[in-house]
Amino acid sequence: MYTLGYLLLAAALLGAVTTVVDSVLGTIQLSAIIKKLPIIGANWGLIVAVAMCWFLEMAPASGWGMTFSDDWMTYVANGAIVAGMIPLKDAVISMVGKGLRA
Secondary structure, eight states, X not given: OHHHHHHHHHHHHHHHHHHHHHHHHHHTTOHXXXXXXXXXHHTHHHHHHHHHHHHHTXXXXXXXXXXXXXXXXXXXXXXXXXXXXXXXXXXXXXXXXXXXXX
């Protein structure tokens, strides 16, 4: 249960981090250039999620006992899991906003 809460909070944090990174890149006028790059622009949220997990040394998958042989694998897997939690975070926020009446 705590792992789910951790993942939901990490997904909320990812939304804030992505907003700040996009704002900074927009200020230095690199946002449009990065978004136009085929692979990077399409996977921007995942890239920011992996960078966030690396910078903050987050490992939410360890709550399920997942371990990896190298550190980079840990950060990529955890970043992908956090990025994948965004729709669930949105659903939980919507449910709470409706007064828990699904």
